[in-house]
Amino acid sequence: MKFNILMTVCILCLLSHGATADEEEEKERQRRNHNLNWSYLEASDLTYDMDFGGIDVEPDGYRLKLALELGDSLFAIVDRGRAEGSFAGNDYDFDTEGYGLGFHGDSWFISYSRNNWEIGQAEFDVDTTRLGFRNRWTDKLEFNASYSWNHVRGVDNEDGFQLGFAYELWHDFNLTAGYETIGGHLDIDQYSFGVRLDF
Numbered sequence: 001m002k003f004n005i006l007m008t009v010c011i012l013c014l015l016s017h018g019a020t021a022d023e024e025e026e027k028e029r030q031r032r033n034h035n036l037n038w039s040y041l042e043a044s045d046l047t048y049d050m051d052f053g054g055i056d057v058e059p060d061g062y063r064l065k066l067a068l069e070l071g072d073s074l075f076a077i078v079d080r081g082r083a084e085g086s087f088a089g090n091d092y093d094f095d096t097e098g099y100g101l102g103f104h105g106d107s108w109f110i111s112y113s114r115n116n117w118e119i120g121q122a123e124f125d126v127d128t129t130r131l132g133f134r135n136r137w138t139d140k141l142e143f144n145a146s147y148s149w150n151h152v153r154g155v156d157n158e159d160g161f162q163l164g165f166a167y168e169l170w171h172d173f174n175l176t177a178g179y180e181t182i183g184g185h186l187d188i189d190q191y192s193f194g195v196r197l198d199f
Helices: 002-034
Strands: 040-052 055-057 059-068 074-087 090-104 108-118 122-136 141-154 156-170 173-182 186-199
Touching: 040 173, 055 074, 074 108, 074 122, 090 122, 141 173, 156 186
Parallel strands: none
Antiparallel strands: 040 055, 040 059, 040 186, 059 074, 074 090, 090 108, 108 122, 122 141, 141 156, 156 173, 173 186
16 A cells, blocks of 8 residues: 555656656747847848939948847947949948947837948938837747838938848857838838847
């Protein structure tokens, strides 16, 4: 009788341990899916299709973006890009530089950045407010999207949106792809492919 009781207790303990291990594994999976890393360094190849007052230009180049998490919900962004193109036989540069701050929840964020755009001899100051979300569709694939409101000083206010993906090749190393557009008088389309290192 005592032996049967002892065996029953042992079996129940083993089953309980197995259930606990399964629960821990599920918790880790959920944590990984929902707790995104907000500190990363991203390098991207850029291609633009832009229309400035009926003039169509298509520069291409690169962008470097650094994001740093500053506490539980605050993050900072530094963004630098450089592209080159030619129009009517003349070469020109399109340089961008931006600095910003944002707040995030589990999968949503809102950010503000102050940017400077230089294209040829023209220079624009652009304030961008962005509302978006990031989420993992699988253990490896992240989807992100945002709506932006861009105040181009001296020109106009333009709306835009962005869509992107990040696929984790190795631990904290991702391949990225994205599309962003700004409508209205600027009519800018941007395509990007790159790599991102989370830390």
